[in-house]
Amino acid sequence: MYDHAPSPSEPRAELAAARRAAHLAVTAGLTAALVVAGGLGPWARAAYAASADTEAELAALTEQVRDAAATHSEATANAAELDRQIAEQAEEILRIEQEVIPEQRDRASRAAANLYKMRESSSNIVSMLLSASSLSDFITQTKYLTSIQDDNVQALEEYESACAELEARLAELSAARDQAGVETQRAADALAQASSAQQALEERAASEDAAEAAAARVAADEAAALQAQMEQEAAAADGGAGQTGGSDQGSAGSGDAGSSGGSASEAPSAPSAPADDAPSSDGGSSADEGGWLSGVASHYGTGDGLMGALTASGEPVTETSMGIAMLNVPLGTMVEIRYNGRSVIARVNDRGPYAHGRVIDMQPAVARALGFLSVGVDTVEYRFL
Numbered sequence: 560m561y562d563h564a565p566s567p568s569e570p571r572a573e574l575a576a577a578r579r580a581a582h583l584a585v586t587a588g589l590t591a592a593l594v595v596a597g598g599l600g601p602w603a604r605a606a607y608a609a610s611a612d613t614e615a616e617l618a619a620l621t622e623q624v625r626d627a628a629a630t631h632s633e634a635t636a637n638a639a640e641l642d643r644q645i646a647e648q649a650e651e652i653l654r655i656e657q658e659v660i661p662e663q664r665d666r667a668s669r670a671a672a673n674l675y676k677m678r679e680s681s682s683n684i685v686s687m688l689l690s691a692s693s694l695s696d697f698i699t700q701t702k703y704l705t706s707i708q709d710d711n712v713q714a715l716e717e718y719e720s721a722c723a724e725l726e727a728r729l730a731e732l733s734a735a736r737d738q739a740g741v742e743t744q745r746a747a748d749a750l751a752q753a754s755s756a757q758q759a760l761e762e763r764a765a766s767e768d769a770a771e772a773a774a775a776r777v778a779a780d781e782a783a784a785l786q787a788q789m790e791q792e793a794a795a796a797d798g799g800a801g802q803t804g805g806s807d808q809g810s811a812g813s814g815d816a817g818s819s820g821g822s823a824s825e826a827p828s829a830p831s832a833p834a835d836d837a838p839s840s841d842g843g844s845s846a847d848e849g850g851w852l853s854g855v856a857s858h859y860g861t862g863d864g865l866m867g868a869l870t871a872s873g874e875p876v877t878e879t880s881m882g883i884a885m886l887n888v889p890l891g892t893m894v895e896i897r898y899n900g901r902s903v904i905a906r907v908n909d910r911g912p913y914a915h916g917r918v919i920d921m922q923p924a925v926a927r928a929l930g931f932l933s934v935g936v937d938t939v940e941y942r943f944l
Contacts, residue, residue, distance in 0.1 A: 613760070613763060613764050614764070616760060617760050617761065617764055620753065620757045621757060623753050623756075623757075624753045624754055624757050626753075627750040627752075627754075628750055630746050630750075631743075631747055631749070633746075634742045634743045634745075634746035635746070637739065637742065638739040638740070638742070638743045641735055641739040644735070645732055645735060645736055645944060646893070649732065649895075649904050649944050652725065652728050652729065652732070652904050653881060653893070653904055653905075653906065655721065655724070655728075656725065656881050656903070656924065656928070657879060657924075659721055660722065660725065661879040661924075663714075663717055663721045663722075666717070667714050667715050667717075669714070670710070670712070670713075670714035671711070671715065673711045684704060726902075729895075729903070730902070732895070732904075733895070733897075733902065736944075737849040740850065849942065850943070851941070851942045852940070852941055852942060853939070853940050854917070854919060854939065854941065855916050855918060855919075855936060855937070855938055855939075856896070856898075856917065856918065856919040856920070856921060856931070856938070856939040856941075857914065857917055857919075857920050857921070857935065857936045858920065858921040858922070858923070858925070858931055858932065858935070859876075859884075859911075859920050859922065860880065860922050860923045861923050861926070861932065866878075866923075870908045870909035871884075871908065871910045872890050872891075872908040872909065874908050876922055876923070877923070878923050878924065879924045880923055880924055880925075881903075881905050881924050882905060882906055882907070882908035882909060882922045882925070883896075883906070883907055883908070883909070883919055883920065883921050883922065884908075884910055884919070884920040884921075884922075885907050885910070885911075885918065885920075886910060886911065886912075886918075888907050888943070889907070890908060891906060891907065891908070892906070892907045892943055893905075893906055893943070894906070894907060894919075894941055894942070894944065895942050896929065896939055896940070896941045897929075897939065897940050898930070898931060898937070898939045899929070899930060901928065901929050903925055903928040903929055905922075909922075918941075919939065919941060
């Protein structure tokens with residue numbers, strides 16, 4: 560038995576409530592699916608990742624940049640060590656040019672003179688041998704003359720050997736310096752290329768992030784619009800369930816739809832992650848791979864009254880002076896000069912030349928080593944060590 564009979568509007572109110580609950584359940588399920596799939600990205604996560612292929616390519620390229628940077632650092636260290644060794648060899652070559660070569664040259668000159676005298680007086684030598692009082696004296700004099708000749712020949716050979724050793728060291732020095740410059744430049748180019756490629760790929764990854772964020776915002780807006788539409792349909796369906804129940808439930812449904820739609824449309828969008836700055840390449844290059852320059856040179860100290868004069872560093876100009884004069888180069892700087900296939904290392908110890916257009920004024924031994932004494936003025940190549 561019922562305490563009261565159900566009114567005709569109660570079944571319709573129960574039916575409308577059940578229908579509204581079903582609509583809300585469908586909307587909630589759709590919204591949850593969008594969140595799981597990444598459609599509501601602004602609420603699910605704060606940043607967006609690029610595609611897996613881009614991430615893998617970026618990781619490989621970053622490793623390549625690290626390898627290129629390590630190679631560049633190693634090449635730079637090798638170049639620095641080579642510069643140190645070159646400086647040591649330059650000092651040794653300078654010592655040979657200033658001490659060994661002049662001594663060997665003087666000895667060779669005396670030996671050549673002695674051989675010339677022996678050849679000129681060969682008839683007297685034969686007469687001296689024939690006038691020997693005994694066979695023993697003849698053999699003794701012959702051995703003596705042979706020994707003198709052998710010493711003279713040896714002096715000439717030692718001079719030639721010293722010159723050949725000097726030229727070999729100069730060639731080795733130049734080759735090592737050129738190779739160090741080439742390797743350093745090659746490593747710098749590789750690092751610059753890898754860094755540029757990495758930066759381009761990071762920009763592409765950032766672009767993919769932005770595209771994914773935009774797609775997520777569009778999906779969120781669509782979900783919010785769909786949810787509002789379904790709740791409006793639920794509210795419209797509640798309108799036929801009776802004035803009391805339908806009115807109350809419909810008003811509640813309309814309020815839910817408006818709140819949900821507003822929150823979805825006003826949700827903040829997630830910022831795309833900025834690409835990391837790619838490491839900058841460090842490498843610089845000289846005007847020439849080997850650092851060679853060219854300029855007009857002259858020489859002084861021979862036939863100009865400057866022999867014996869003091870240089871800017873206080874050293875006298877002599878026949879064996881291995882110094883040069885330059886205007887704006889620090890005193891003591893080592894300079895390699897080459898001319899017509901010859902090469903020599905000299906030290907800046909004087910100021911000049913003051914003739915317009917000239918950059919180097921060579922002292923006697925430098926000009927002699929380059930075969931420049933008979934030239935006077937000409938263009939040479941040079942570089943600082």
